[in-house]
Amino acid sequence: MLDEPPVAQILEVAASAAPLLERARELVESLDRWLPVEAMWLAVSDPHSNVCTTVASTGLDGSVLDYFNRPSVAREIQLAGLNVDRPPVSVRELPLPRDELPTWAECLVPAGFRDGLGVPLCEPGGPYVGMLTLFSSAAAPSGVLRERLGQLAPLIARGVSPMRSLLASARLVRGATAGVVLLRDGSTHPLPGLGENPLLVANSVVVDLARNTLLAGQVYRSFMWPTHEGPHNPSHARMTVLAATDVPPFVLGTLLMTADVSTGGLTARELEVLGLVVDGHSNQQIAKQLVIAPRTVAAHMEHILHKLDVPTRTLAAVRAERDGCYVPAPRQPS
Numbered sequence: 001m002l003d004e005p006p007v008a009q010i011l012e013v014a015a016s017a018a019p020l021l022e023r024a025r026e027l028v029e030s031l032d033r034w035l036p037v038e039a040m041w042l043a044v045s046d047p048h049s050n051v052c053t054t055v056a057s058t059g060l061d062g063s064v065l066d067y068f069n070r071p072s073v074a075r076e077i078q079l080a081g082l083n084v085d086r087p088p089v090s091v092r093e094l095p096l097p098r099d100e101l102p103t104w105a106e107c108l109v110p111a112g113f114r115d116g117l118g119v120p121l122c123e124p125g126g127p128y129v130g131m132l133t134l135f136s137s138a139a140a141p142s143g144v145l146r147e148r149l150g151q152l153a154p155l156i157a158r159g160v161s162p163m164r165s166l167l168a169s170a171r172l173v174r175g176a177t178a179g180v181v182l183l184r185d186g187s188t189h190p191l192p193g194l195g196e197n198p199l200l201v202a203n204s205v206v207v208d209l210a211r212n213t214l215l216a217g218q219v220y221r222s223f224m225w226p227t228h229e230g231p232h233n234p235s236h237a238r239m240t241v242l243a244a245t246d247v248p249p250f251v252l253g254t255l256l257m258t259a260d261v262s263t264g265g266l267t268a269r270e271l272e273v274l275g276l277v278v279d280g281h282s283n284q285q286i287a288k289q290l291v292i293a294p295r296t297v298a299a300h301m302e303h304i305l306h307k308l309d310v311p312t313r314t315l316a317a318v319r320a321e322r323d324g325c326y327v328p329a330p331r332q333p334s
Contacts, residue, residue, distance in 0.1 A: 005148050006030045007155075014159035019246045023159050024055035032058050035145070037134040039113065041068060044130035044160055045083065046183070046250040052077070052131065053248040055160055059135070060111075067107040076103055077118075077131060085122040087150045091115055112137055119149050121157035127189075129157045162247040163192060166254050170194065173240045179256040182211055184249065197257055199225065199237070205330045210241040210255040212331060219243040222324025224263060224271055235260050236271070238324060264325050265307050273300045274326040278317045289329065 009030040013023050028042050039059030043052040052074045054065055067073070077083055080094050091098050092115070098104045108116070119132040132153070158164075163181070170179055170191060178197040180188040188202045199206045206225055213221045221241040238258040244251045263271060269290075276286045283301065287294040301313060310316050320326040 005152055006034050007152070010152060010155050010159065014155050020160065020162065020165070020248075021055055027156055027159050028056040028058055031132075035134060037117075037136045039135040041065075041133045041135070042130070042156075042160065043068065043133075044162060044248050045074065045077075045128060046185075046248070051250060053250070055130075055248075064107055064111055067103070073103050076101060080118070082118045082120050082131065083128050084120060085128070086120055088117050088119045088146045088153075090117055090146075108135065115139055117146065117149070119153050119156075121153055121160065123154065123157045123161055123163075129161050132156055162244075162251055165246045166191065166244060166251070167193065169242045169245075170254055170256055173242075173256045173258065175258040175261075176240070176256040177259050179254055180207070181254055182207065182214065182252040184252050186211070188255075191254060191256075194256070199227070200255060200257060206239055207255060208331060209328055210239065211252065213241045214243055214252045223275070224261070224325060224327050226268060226327065227259065236263050236268075236327075237261060240324070264323070266304065266325065268327075270300050270304050270307075271325070271327040272329075273297060274304055274316065274320045275328045277301075277304075277313055278321050278326050279329060 010027060013026045013030065016023060018026070024042050028040055031040060037059075040057060041054065041060060042056040043054050045052050051071060052068065054068060057065060060068075080089070080096075082089060091101075091104065094101065098109070104113075113135040115136050115138065117134040119134070121129045121132060123129060132149075166181055170176060170193075177195055178200055179191040179194040180196075180200045181191055182188060186202065188200065188207060190196065198204075201207070209223075210221075218241070220243070223239050224236045225239050227235050227237045238261045240256045240258070242254045242256070244253040266274065272290065273286055276289060281289070283294050283297045287297045290297070301316075304316055305311065305313070308316050308319055310319060
């Protein structure tokens with residue numbers, strides 16, 4: 001007779017503040033004490049590329065885990081329709097026979113496994129997170145066990161979701177109204193709980209600035225960006241870039257937007273000039289980039305020093321970068 005599932009332990013792990021890999025290991029250990037199987041693989045999925053990242057396992061040797069890191073394994077999961085919210089699926093129920101699936105024919109059967117059960121992991125109402133797969137040398141787990149695993153799947157998904165750490169960081173930014181997750185492959189992913197904005201679409205200037213900030217090794221950056229560029233009363237949003245921690249390597253970080261923030265009395269042009277000062281440009285270089293006269297740049301600098309109440313352009317740059325009160329120049333194409 002099948003024991004009761006370890007719901008209390010899984011709930012505790014899923015709600016804990018422990019790092020992702022520690023949560024994943026504890027989830028697998030709890031399941032291992034309950035499930036009558038010989039091996040388990042718990043992986044999170046990159047939603048935009050053919051990669052699955054192992055976060056915990058039991059009963060699998062290094063060669064099998066190395067094989068699972070191949071893009072072909074993630075493609076098989078997609079072809080089998082296991083990257084959507086659905087009940088657990090036995091290998092015998094897949095569209096192709098086991099012996100025609102490369103992962104089974106080349107890796108799992110030689111390792112002594114004959115059957116398996118794939119459990120897609122999706123957060124309730126949220127995206128596909130990854131896979132829990134069970135392997136055995138005999139028959140697949142019973143129907144009762146499969147039903148209970150299906151009920152546990154959303155809790156397990158919550159426990160290994162990379163979004164948890166990102167959402168915790170996002171909550172530190174007061175007033176954020178929109179945000180995206182920045183992925184290493186150049187794409188973006190919606191951040192649950194926050195709205196969308198045209199400035200935050202993949203390949204936008206703002207996203208490009210944020211990605212290059214994170215790729216350069218910075219963990220935090222705040223800057224302004226115009227949201228209304230008309231001649232009268234231009235408005236600006238604050239952009240906050242946060243590096244990711246405790247997430248798989250395909251995630252870079254988050255970009256959050258706080259709308260209609262104060263510019264500290266600086267005009268749109270002064271914010272641009274100040275951004276170039278932060279980047280280390282001279283007055284001559286600023287004049288050339290903005291196509292204005294050097295004396296106009298000097299006048300802007302005089303107004304900036306007065307408004308920020310600082311005696312030098314160096315201190316103005318320090319204060320602007322500290323307070324995020326500047327508009328950075330877009331990256332010049334190489």
